[in-house]
Amino acid sequence: MSFALSEVQLEALAEDAWLLRFADVIEWSVNERVQLAAAALQANLSNVECVPAYASVLLRFEPAQWLGDDGRFSAERLRAAIADACNERAASERAARVVRIPVCYDGIDLPAIAAHTQMSVEQVIARHSNAEYRVAMLGFAPGFPYLLGLDPALATPRLSQPRILVPAGSVAIGGLQTGIYPQDLPGGWQLLGRTPMRLFDVTAPSPSLLQPGDQVRFHAIEPAEFQRLASEADAGR
Amino acid sequence: MSVEVIKPGLLSSLQDAGRRGYAQLGLGRAGAVDEPARRLANALVGNHGDEAALEITLAGPTLRFQHDAVLALTGGLIEARVEGQTLPAWTSCFVPAGSVLRLGGMRHGCRSYLAVRGGFEIVPLLGSRSSDLHAGIGGALRSGDLIGIGEHAAARWFQPGREWQALRWGLDPRPWLDYARAPLGLMRGHHFDALDEASQQALFAQRFMLSKDSNRTGSRLEGTPLRLRQPLELISEATLPGTLQLPPSGQPIALMAEAPVTGGYPRIGQLAAADMPRLAQRRPGDTVSFREISLDEALQRLAERKSSLQRLLQRIEQRLESA
Numbered sequence: 001m002s003f004a005l006s007e008v009q010l011e012a013l014a015e016d017a018w019l020l021r022f023a024d025v026i027e028w029s030v031n032e033r034v035q036l037a038a039a040a041l042q043a044n045l046s047n048v049e050c051v052p053a054y055a056s057v058l059l060r061f062e063p064a065q066w067l068g069d070d071g072r073f074s075a076e077r078l079r080a081a082i083a084d085a086c087n088e089r090a091a092s093e094r095a096a097r098v099v100r101i102p103v104c105y106d107g108i109d110l111p112a113i114a115a116h117t118q119m120s121v122e123q124v125i126a127r128h129s130n131a132e133y134r135v136a137m138l139g140f141a142p143g144f145p146y147l148l149g150l151d152p153a154l155a156t157p158r159l160s161q162p163r164i165l166v167p168a169g170s171v172a173i174g175g176l177q178t179g180i181y182p183q184d185l186p187g188g189w190q191l192l193g194r195t196p197m198r199l200f201d202v203t204a205p206s207p208s209l210l211q212p213g214d215q216v217r218f219h220a221i222e223p224a225e226f227q228r229l230a231s232e233a234d235a236g237r
Numbered sequence: 238m239s240v241e242v243i244k245p246g247l248l249s250s251l252q253d254a255g256r257r258g259y260a261q262l263g264l265g266r267a268g269a270v271d272e273p274a275r276r277l278a279n280a281l282v283g284n285h286g287d288e289a290a291l292e293i294t295l296a297g298p299t300l301r302f303q304h305d306a307v308l309a310l311t312g313g314l315i316e317a318r319v320e321g322q323t324l325p326a327w328t329s330c331f332v333p334a335g336s337v338l339r340l341g342g343m344r345h346g347c348r349s350y351l352a353v354r355g356g357f358e359i360v361p362l363l364g365s366r367s368s369d370l371h372a373g374i375g376g377a378l379r380s381g382d383l384i385g386i387g388e389h390a391a392a393r394w395f396q397p398g399r400e401w402q403a404l405r406w407g408l409d410p411r412p413w414l415d416y417a418r419a420p421l422g423l424m425r426g427h428h429f430d431a432l433d434e435a436s437q438q439a440l441f442a443q444r445f446m447l448s449k450d451s452n453r454t455g456s457r458l459e460g461t462p463l464r465l466r467q468p469l470e471l472i473s474e475a476t477l478p479g480t481l482q483l484p485p486s487g488q489p490i491a492l493m494a495e496a497p498v499t500g501g502y503p504r505i506g507q508l509a510a511a512d513m514p515r516l517a518q519r520r521p522g523d524t525v526s527f528r529e530i531s532l533d534e535a536l537q538r539l540a541e542r543k544s545s546l547q548r549l550l551q552r553i554e555q556r557l558e559s560a
Contacts, residue, residue, distance in 0.1 A: 052261060
C-alpha cells in the first residue's frame, strides 16, 4: 500500500522540518495512513526523523542534504523525494505488533468514571479491557502512548485540577483518549488502574515498550499478581 | 581523571549535540541550547568530536580539578576565578591538578559552556551524553558529583606547570553574543491567521519580557495577551524547538531543547534556527521582540551561520596546532 502526495497538506514548520497533514480529526483510518506514511518515509529517505501523530507526520531532515543547482535548499528536490518515497512499498506492511498489558483496575478515579458513565465499576473494567487499541502516537513524555479505540461510552472528562503527581504505570482516561503514564508525572487524566510493566527504559537498546502503530490489549489482574509482576520488573532493572 | 563538584551552582548539566532518532517514542533531542557556543568551547580545548560540555545557567558551580586540565569557557560572560585570579573566557586555559575553579554570576547572557580537553566522560544513553531533565535522563550537577574526563593527549600549546595559564589570544564573543538584544527572526506559524488583527500586529510590534519560569523546556514570554479570533479545538501534532505556542493565557511560549515532542496549542510562529542561541542567552527579565522573517531568509541565515562557524572552527584548530 502506498499513499499519494496529493492527499496530504505539506507545511514547512521550520528550516529542517515539514509537516504532512492528512486530516484534522482523530480517526482510526486516518491514523492508519499516517503510520504507513511515516514508515515509508523513514524507510526510503536517508537521514530523516519521522514523528507520526494522530493525523500528521513530522519529517525532520538536514537542509544541507537537499540543495538545488544554486547551492541553496531546494524544496522541490525534497518534495520529489517524498513523492518517490510514497510510491515505494512501505517497509512496515508487517502485521502490527500486538502488545498485551496487564492492568490492576484499582484506580482512584474508578468510582468517578463509573458514576460519570452510568456504569458499574465491573462494566467499566470489562469495556476497557475488551477493546482493541492502537498506539496513535507517543508524546507528552517519553513512552507515553496515546491510544485510539476507547469505547466512546467510557469517555470521561479530564480533572478540572490536574494532579501534581500521577504514579508511573497509571492507566487513565482523558476525554475520548486512554493512555499510560510511563513515569511519575503531573497529569489530569482520570486513573483507572496501573500496570506493572515498564513503558520506557532509557538504558535499553529499544527503550519504549510501545511503538507507533502497535496494537494494544489490556487484561485485568488482581493486586497480588500486580505485586508479583512489579517486583519481577524491579529485579530486572 | 575527574572533576569534583564542590558547589553545584544554579543549574548546570552536561550537554552535547543532542539525542537524535527517538522523537517518535516521545523523547526529544535535548542538547545545548547555545550549540555554537558549545562547539567553540570544545574547539578551544582541541576536542574534535561531539564531546559534552557543561551548560551553566546564570550562576556557576565551584569545581576542583583532580589532575592537570585544559579548559575553555564560552557563551554567556561568566565570572571565573582560579586561586583568586580571574580566568579569561573565550580562550584556552591550563589549570594544574588541585585547582579550584569558582564560577560566579554572568555579566552578560544566561548560559555559559565549560569544555575540558578529552571531554566529560559519562555513559551515553541512547547515543548521547545530554541530560534531559524533562525526560528524567541524567540531571543537574550536585555537590559531591565526580565527573570523569576522557583520555587525551597533552595540549601542545601549554607547558604544564604549577600555575594556571591562558593563551595570549582568544575569540571575539561579539558575533556570537547578542549585546544589542535585537529582534529575533520569527516565521509565521500555521495558526498565525487565527490570531485577531490586533494580536497579529502585536506579535511583531510589542516587547515581551522573558518570564522567570523559563527553562530548557520553554522560554515563557510575558506581554499584552495575544488573542485568537475564536477558540481553536486542535488535535495534538508534533512540535519542535523554536515553535511559538499560544496557550489559553495568551502569553506565548517558545519551545526549547527539552520541549515535549507533541502538543496541542496553536502554533503562531517558528523562531529562526539561527536565532535560537540568541533567545537562549536572554535571561529572565530581558526583553524579547520579533521581526517577521521568511523561510528563505531563515534558511539563508542558517547556512551563513553554519559556514562562518565552520571557518572559525577550522581556524582555531590550525592555530592550536601551529602553537
